Amino acid sequence: MRVGVFICHCGNNIAGTVDVAKVAEETRKLPGVVYATTYMYTCSEPGQEEIKKAIKNENLDRVVVSACSPRMHELTFRRTVEKAGLNRYFFEMANIREHVSWIGENKELNTNKAIEAVRMAVEKVKQNKPLYSSSFKINKRVLVIGGGVAGMQAALDCADGGLEVLLVEKSPSVGGMMARLDKTFPTIDCSICILGPKMVDVAQHDKIKLYAYSEIDEIKGYVGNYQIKIRKKATYVDWTKCTGCGTCMEKCPSKNSYDHFNFGVAPTRAINIPFPQAIPKKAKIDPDYCRQFVKGKCGVCAKVCPTKAIDYEMQDEVITEEVGAIIVSTGYSLIDIERLPEYGGGRYPDVITGIQYERILNASGPTSGHIVRPSDHVEPKTVVFVACAGSRDKSIGIPYCSNFCCMYIAKQAILTKDHVPDSQSYVFYMDIRSPGKGYDEFTRRAQEEYGVKYIRGRVSRIYPKGNKMIVKGADTLLGTQVEVEADLVVLGTAVISNSDAGHMAEKLHISYDTFGFYVESHPKLRPVETNTSGVFLAGACQGPKDIPASVCQGSAAASKVQALFSKDMLESDPAVAKVNINACVGCLKCVKTCPFQAIKEKELRDGRVVADVIETVCAGCGVCTSTCPCGAIQLQHFTDNQLLAEVNAICLT
Amino acid sequence: MISQRLREAIAGVFSEVDVALAYQQGFDKLHATPCFMTMPEEINKLIWNPLCVHNLTSYLPSLKKKKVAVVVKGCDSRTIVQFMQEGLINRENVVIIGIPCNGVISVNKVLHETNHEPIEDITFGENGEITVKTLKGEKTLLLSDVCPDKCKTCQYPTPIVYDRLVGDPITSDKSPDSVYADIKEFENKTLEERLQYWEQEFDRCIRCYACRNACPMCICQDSCIAETRDPHWISQRATLSEKFMFHMIHALHLAGRCVECGECERACPMGIPVNKLKRKINLDMKELFGYEPGIDPEDKPPLYTFKVDEVTIKEHKI
Numbered sequence: 001m002r003v004g005v006f007i008c009h010c011g012n013n014i015a016g017t018v019d020v021a022k023v024a025e026e027t028r029k030l031p032g033v034v035y036a037t038t039y040m041y042t043c044s045e046p047g048q049e050e051i052k053k054a055i056k057n058e059n060l061d062r063v064v065v066s067a068c069s070p071r072m073h074e075l076t077f078r079r080t081v082e083k084a085g086l087n088r089y090f091f092e093m094a095n096i097r098e099h100v101s102w103i104g105e106n107k108e109l110n111t112n113k114a115i116e117a118v119r120m121a122v123e124k125v126k127q128n129k130p131l132y133s134s135s136f137k138i139n140k141r142v143l144v145i146g147g148g149v150a151g152m153q154a155a156l157d158c159a160d161g162g163l164e165v166l167l168v169e170k171s172p173s174v175g176g177m178m179a180r181l182d183k184t185f186p187t188i189d190c191s192i193c194i195l196g197p198k199m200v201d202v203a204q205h206d207k208i209k210l211y212a213y214s215e216i217d218e219i220k221g222y223v224g225n226y227q228i229k230i231r232k233k234a235t236y237v238d239w240t241k242c243t244g245c246g247t248c249m250e251k252c253p254s255k256n257s258y259d260h261f262n263f264g265v266a267p268t269r270a271i272n273i274p275f276p277q278a279i280p281k282k283a284k285i286d287p288d289y290c291r292q293f294v295k296g297k298c299g300v301c302a303k304v305c306p307t308k309a310i311d312y313e314m315q316d317e318v319i320t321e322e323v324g325a326i327i328v329s330t331g332y333s334l335i336d337i338e339r340l341p342e343y344g345g346g347r348y349p350d351v352i353t354g355i356q357y358e359r360i361l362n363a364s365g366p367t368s369g370h371i372v373r374p375s376d377h378v379e380p381k382t383v384v385f386v387a388c389a390g391s392r393d394k395s396i397g398i399p400y401c402s403n404f405c406c407m408y409i410a411k412q413a414i415l416t417k418d419h420v421p422d423s424q425s426y427v428f429y430m431d432i433r434s435p436g437k438g439y440d441e442f443t444r445r446a447q448e449e450y451g452v453k454y455i456r457g458r459v460s461r462i463y464p465k466g467n468k469m470i471v472k473g474a475d476t477l478l479g480t481q482v483e484v485e486a487d488l489v490v491l492g493t494a495v496i497s498n499s500d501a502g503h504m505a506e507k508l509h510i511s512y513d514t515f516g517f518y519v520e521s522h523p524k525l526r527p528v529e530t531n532t533s534g535v536f537l538a539g540a541c542q543g544p545k546d547i548p549a550s551v552c553q554g555s556a557a558a559s560k561v562q563a564l565f566s567k568d569m570l571e572s573d574p575a576v577a578k579v580n581i582n583a584c585v586g587c588l589k590c591v592k593t594c595p596f597q598a599i600k601e602k603e604l605r606d607g608r609v610v611a612d613v614i615e616t617v618c619a620g621c622g623v624c625t626s627t628c629p630c631g632a633i634q635l636q637h638f639t640d641n642q643l644l645a646e647v648n649a650i651c652l653t
Numbered sequence: 654m655i656s657q658r659l660r661e662a663i664a665g666v667f668s669e670v671d672v673a674l675a676y677q678q679g680f681d682k683l684h685a686t687p688c689f690m691t692m693p694e695e696i697n698k699l700i701w702n703p704l705c706v707h708n709l710t711s712y713l714p715s716l717k718k719k720k721v722a723v724v725v726k727g728c729d730s731r732t733i734v735q736f737m738q739e740g741l742i743n744r745e746n747v748v749i750i751g752i753p754c755n756g757v758i759s760v761n762k763v764l765h766e767t768n769h770e771p772i773e774d775i776t777f778g779e780n781g782e783i784t785v786k787t788l789k790g791e792k793t794l795l796l797s798d799v800c801p802d803k804c805k806t807c808q809y810p811t812p813i814v815y816d817r818l819v820g821d822p823i824t825s826d827k828s829p830d831s832v833y834a835d836i837k838e839f840e841n842k843t844l845e846e847r848l849q850y851w852e853q854e855f856d857r858c859i860r861c862y863a864c865r866n867a868c869p870m871c872i873c874q875d876s877c878i879a880e881t882r883d884p885h886w887i888s889q890r891a892t893l894s895e896k897f898m899f900h901m902i903h904a905l906h907l908a909g910r911c912v913e914c915g916e917c918e919r920a921c922p923m924g925i926p927v928n929k930l931k932r933k934i935n936l937d938m939k940e941l942f943g944y945e946p947g948i949d950p951e952d953k954p955p956l957y958t959f960k961v962d963e964v965t966i967k968e969h970k971i
Contacts, residue, residue, distance in 0.1 A: 583876040587739065593959045623959065629906045630876030631884055640884030 003122055004035040004060035006051055007096075007114075008042035008067035014101040019111040023066065023096075026115045030122050034058055043073050048080045055084040062086075062125045066094040066118045071522075087130035089574075089637055094121035116650050123649040127642040131574035136616055138224030139324040140565045141166065145216060145504070148176020149195060149547055150539025151329035152202050153554030154561075158327075159207035161562045166321055167202065168211045168230055171260070173278035174199055176331055177540075178547055180261065182361040182369075185411040186442035192277055192364070199279040212280055217318060219507045220597070222617055223534030224324045224570045234314040235284035237271070241309035244273060244281035248301035248310070257289035259366070262359045265352075265374070266366030271301045271310075276364055285310075325534045325564055327557045328518060329550075330504060332540040335390040335398070335494040343389060343491055344462045349375040350469050351462060351489045353389075354408055361415050371419045373488045376467065380423065380487030383416050384471045385409045386459050387429040390494030398494045400515065403544035405492035406433045410446040412490065417450045425452045426484050428459050428473050436548070455482060462489055495544040508535050509596070509619065517543045528557045532619075536560050575637040576618035577625060583632035584610040590624035590633050599624060599633075655752065656701040658819045659724065664696055666722050666748045666817070673722040674712060676705040683760055683772040683785075687712075702777055703796060706757045708732060708914045711869035714741045721747050726754040728803065730812035731912040731947030732869045737814075738952055739910070741872070751815030753823040755781065756796050756804035761924070763799050767792060803915045803928075806831045813948065833936045836929070851897070857923040858896040864917035864927050865903060870910050878902050904930040909938040909956045912947035941965055 005027045009015035020038045027036040035058045039047050042065055054060060063081050067073065070093040078088035096114040104110045140163055144155045147169035155167045167174070178184075179199070181191035202208055217229040237248075254270035261274035270290040273283050283301075291298035292312050302310035337345035337353055344351045350373050352360075363369035373380050387409055391402040406429065413425040432454070434440045446452045457474035464470070471484045497516030498504075505512040510530040511519040518537050521529040528536050536557040539550040564570075577590075577599070586609040591599045596619050602612035611624075611633060624633045631640055663673050667690075677688035677698045685704040690696060701724075709723050710732040725733065730751060736742040763772075763785060770787035777783055781796035797805075810823040839847070862879055865871050878886045879899050886902070887895050903917075911931040918928040938944050942955040942965060955963075 583881075585872055585874050585876070587741070587872055589739070589957045592953075592957050595959050627957065630873035631878070631881070632876060640886070644884055644886065 001032045001062060001126055002034045002058065002060050003030075003032045003062040003064060003125060004051070004054050004058055005033055005037075005064045005066060005118060005122065006042050006047075006054075007036065007038045007118070008047070008065065009038060009040045010067060010097055010101075011041065014067070014097050014114075017101045017105060017107050017110045018096060018114045019107060020114075022111050023114045023118060027118050027122070030119060032062075032126055033122060035060060042067050043076055048076070051077070051080050052084040055081065055086060060086075061090060062128065063091045064094060064118065064121045064125050065091070066096050066114065066121065068097040069093075069095045069099075087132075089128055089131040090125065092121040092125040092128065094118045120646040120649045123645040124642050127639070127645045128637070131636055133571040133574045134615070135569040135571050136224060137568065138565065138570050139226075139322050140164070141321075141323040142325050142327060142561050142565075143168065143226070143228055143321070143323040144327045144329060146170070146176070146329040146331055146539070146541070147174030147202070147210070147212070148329060148331045148539060148550070149178040149198070150331070150550035150554040151176070151327065152198050153551045154327045154329060154538050154558045155208055156198065156201055156205065157555050157558030158561055159205045161558070163207065163561065163565060165205075165208045166211065166228075166230075166323060167208055168214050168216060170213070170215055170330075171274070172213045172235070172282065172284050173261075173274050173280065174202055174210065174212065175275075175277075175279065177355070179275065179277070180263075180355060180362070181358050182363075182365075183411060183415060184547060185407045186436075186438040188411070188414070192275075196277050199277065203279045210280070211319075212282075213284060216504070216507060219326070222596075222619070223532075223564075225616070226323050226326065226534070228321045228323060230319045230321060232317040232319060234316050235282070236287070236290075236310065236312055236314045237283045237285060238309045238311050238314075239280065239282045241307040242282045242305075243307055244278075244283065245306065246273060246283075247304050247306065248283050249273060251300050251304045253298065253300055254289050254291050254294075257286050262366055263353065263356045265356050265359045283309075285312075325536065325561045326508065327536045327538055327554075327561065328504070328508060328510070328530075328541055329538040329554065329557075330498055330501065330541040332495050332544060333498050335396075335496050337491065337493060339396060340389055340491065340493070342461055343386060343459065343489070344464075344469075345491065348462070348464055348469065348489075349373075350380075350464075350487070351491065353491050353493045354385075354405065354412065355493075357412055357488075357490045358408075361412065361419070369419075371416065378487070379420055381420065382484065382486045383413070383423060383425045383488045383490060384469075384484050384486040385413060385425065385427045385490045385492065386471075387427060387492045388458075388494075389491035391492075392430060393494070398496065398515070400544070401433060402492070402495040403433075404495075404546040406431075406443065407436070407439055407546065409490075409492050410434075410443045410452070413452040414446050414450050417452070425450075426471075426486070427452060427454045428471070429454060429456060430458065436546070457482070495540065497541070501541065508532065510535050510537075517541065528553055528560055534564070572616050573620060574615075575635065576615050576620045577613045577622070577633050577635050579611045579613055580632045580634065581610045583630055585630055585632070586610050587629070589627050589629075593623050593627045595621065595623060655820055656699070659701050659750070659752065660696050660699060662750050662817050662819050663690070663699070663722060663724075664693065666750070667693055667696070669720065670722045670748055671719040672716065674709045675699040675724045676701065676707070676709075679704075681772055682775045683763060701752065703756065703758045703783070703800075704760070704775075706760070706801070706919065708867075708869055708916050710736070711867065711916065713747060713869075714872070717742055717746070719746065722750060723747060724750050724752060725812050725815065726752055726757070727809040727812050728754075728807065728912075728914050730814050731809065732914055733947075734813055734950050735870065735910060735912050735947040735954075737950040738947075738954055739957070744950075748817075749812065749815045751812030751818045753811040753818070753820045755810065755823065756800040756807070758783065758796065758799055759801040759919070762801075763794065766794055766799060801915055801919065802835075803913060806834075808832060814950065833932065836933050836936050839929070840933075852893060854925045855896045855900055856893055857925055858900070859923060860891065860896060860899065861922065863920040863922060864925075867916040867920035868903075868907070869914065869916065870907055870912065871903075873906070900927065900930065903927075904934060907931050908934045909942070909944060909954045910946050911935055 007020045024036045081091045082088040094117040142158045142165050144151045144167045155165045159165045184191050214232045217231045220227045248271045249269050252269035252271045256267045257270045259268035271285045287293040359365040434443045457476040459473040461472045468485045475482045501516040509532045538553040538557040598617035622635045625635050673690045676685045679686035708729045774786040783794045808825045
């Protein structure tokens with residue numbers, strides 16, 4: 001065995017706190033190592049050439065690169081050794097940057113640790129076996145989960161590129177949060193006017209199949225070959241017959257149904273079309289409020305419907321679809337206002353959330369765009385906005401910034417002045433965060449042209465006095481207490497993940513952070529990929545973000561899918577579990593623990609039953625290998641022997 | 654007499670099975686030994702007394718393809734339940750003949766009481782008194798003094814599963830809290846004390862693997878890490894660390910599976926309390942998952958299932 005070791009300086013990143021020459025010197029003493037050298041940037045083209053040259057000149061059959069995390073360059077170097085004629089799995093990486101040089105300052109200790117890391121990698125690579133990937137066909141259809149602006153953009157970009165797209169939207173209409181907004185910052189464009197055409201495109205595109213009012217029940221399979229179960233929830237209206245005329249909604253006697261689209265600003269009917277521009281523009285019944293369901297008799301809508309579309313007996317329908325890639329754009333939720341008792345959230349009708357105010361401002365909203373306060377429908381003259389209502393507040397478990405509240409508060413304050421010229425708005429803020437293009441100018445305009453009073457400080461308490469709301473807070477710039485008598489208070493409530501975000505992540509086998517936002521593969525360089533190949537992220541499900549950022553991600557995710565689908569066959573990763581049938585005792589515990597259903601039982605010719613791994617389904621997670629009591633199932637490239645060699649390298653020497 | 658009723662019970666099912674497992678007299682009066690009966694005349698060999706300590710169910714997985722009648726005590730029956738949970742036996746191929754049991758005898762304890770004199774004869778009284786006759790004379794012992802520790806806290810004197818029951822069911826008069834009282838007490842020691850204790854105990858291990866061979870739940874067969882050299886987890890060296898490693902792996906392989914039959918400890922020629930580790934893990938399993946091995950055939954061992962969210966482990970909480 002002839003192992004070659006290449007130790008990278010990474011400029012000063014490694015060489016600054018690790019004596020790389022000494023690491024090379026010590027490495028040369030290891031059994032099996034015939035060549036060890038250092039290089040300034042091993043990942044550079046000349047660095048890779050060095051490896052290829054050494055493989056040839058020194059007749060190397062194993063290569064170790066001691067540099068950064070394998071997540072950065074493992075693939076680079078695998079390709080390098082493959083080009084030089086070695087199997088790509090005869091390569092190991094020792095991470096002496098993230099694991100050593102970046103985290104310790106003592107050069108001597110770091111050098112020793114680096115030597116140990118290299119020794120482990122050398123022992124591992126000596127145990128490595130050549131592995132070969134097989135290729136499999138891919139299904140070039142895309143599933144987009146969530147029809148907000150990010151999901152629609154992704155669906156349209158995929159469809160325009162010729163891919164078949166399934167767009168699954170949980171609510172009765174696509175559009176998401178953006179469809180609820182009145183205007184968009186910083187241009188004060190009418191939100192639905194710019195979103196509407198996209199929604200129509202989605203509906204009319206012959207490559208897009210829209211599943212509105214549907215949810216994902218189950219996701220099985222792997223990149224290129226997913227089987228999806230989609231639950232079409234019962235709308236109790238046959239959408240093939242419904243023309244969206246709205247007669248049912250007009251005549252429905254149940255007038256106190258909660259309006260999800262308007263965030264409860266005003267009630268709606270039990271049978272309703274969420275908003276005039278809804279796509280698809282079809283009615284659905286809310287059985288929690290419909291008299292036919294609650295009391296067992298009514299049937300008014302069925303009587304008035306001109307196309308006889310009402311079907312009270314309708315059941316959920318589960319449809320199975322097959323796709324090759326998934327774009328997740330499930331969006332965000334807002335913190336429940338009742339979690340903010342100091343602001344009177346939920347107790348006082350005139351303390352509302354930003355999104356509710358958005359619906360009040362909106363011409364197609366319940367007040368037809370007239371600003372009135374919920375309690376007495378009087379036009380408010382003094383409006384107080386509270387930024388960071390829940391955001392950046394560790395005490396309620398939301399330490400992060402919600403990203404776009406500063407901007408929409410400035411927008412809403414400007415719009416308030418437009419609607420009610422003799423009004424005065426106040427904004428309590430912690431910092432004004434307006435780093436986007438034209439954003440800072442916009443917040444300045446709110447202050448300078450529209451006379452919005454910005455008070456830097458937090459609100460301590462909001463309580464009613466007569467028909468006013470008293471907002472008590474601090475002005476930290478003046479160092480005084482302030483008190484504002486407001487007619488209406490608008491809270492810029494914190495952005496949170498959807499309540500079912502965790503369940504969705506588990507269905508998709510992707511990771512999510514403590515707050516339920518999905519984790520991208522790399523925060524800078526792989527922002528729309530996940531660590532599960534074939535699953536991509538777009539929009540606020542990955543973290544709070546505004547419309548332009550969501551649209552960017554939608555397009556980015558679509559381009560990633562296009563790139564993935566540019567090939568007809570995909571290569572499978574050979575680092576998967578493998579059963580040694582001679583050692584397998586057929587207890588089949590691995591079958592029960594496999595989270596991917598990738599193991600099945602197989603009967604041998606002699607009647608003995610053993611476990612059998614379906615290679616393409618196996619994700620290489622290793623749960624089975626830790627379950628198997630007799631070590632009969634081993635994860636290729638991470639076998640017991642290979643790991644043991646590493647452990648022995650540090651423990652026994 | 655129970656022995657006679659047991660013979661009748663086995664004779665009654667003998668034609669249905671390929672082999673019947675029970676106990677016969679061993680090499681001396683103090684030892685019973687398992688007997689495998691395939692012919693009707695062999696039934697007369699079988700005996701029943703408190704010396705019938707072995708867990709005969711250990712043989713069932715290797716006889717999976719045969720029809721077997723087996724004599725079980727309460728504690729042994731838990732093994733069958735666990736086998737059923739793990740799919741290691743076909744229940745319909747096993748005829749379980751249960752015997753309610755008031756406790757068995759620890760041979761080692763008797764030998765200790767009689768100074769390891771050769772035993773001439775041993776007789777059992779109605780109320781748990783045992784008369785042991787040696788060359789040096791007679792000694793009367795109480796069953797409660799010479800029973801294995803597991804009998805002192807036995808919760809299941811009557812088999813949990815059986816097809817025929819010989820004798821009347823007995824209910825346990827032992828407090829459930831007493832089962833793990835010794836473990837809880839041991840846990841009060843400091844880490845160093847516990848390490849020292851185990852190092853002392855395991856140092857005596859001669860790596861005969863009797864504990865493993867006696868264990869009904871050990872299933873690795875020829876792939877046991879004790880002997881396999883690929884992967885090379887343990888070497889042949891007789892060092893403390895190798896012995897320690899073997900016992901730790903043995904204990905972990907039994908996590909949430911050990912039915913506490915105590916065969917490992919009974920078989921150990923060096924008197925190492927090997928069951929203690931497994932019982933400690935069982936206690937943890939009980940506290941973490943509310944799971945006790947070998948009680949309900951419908952249960953699923955928690956470590957042999959995959960759940961995204963464990964009710965008692967809050968790692969996925971948002």
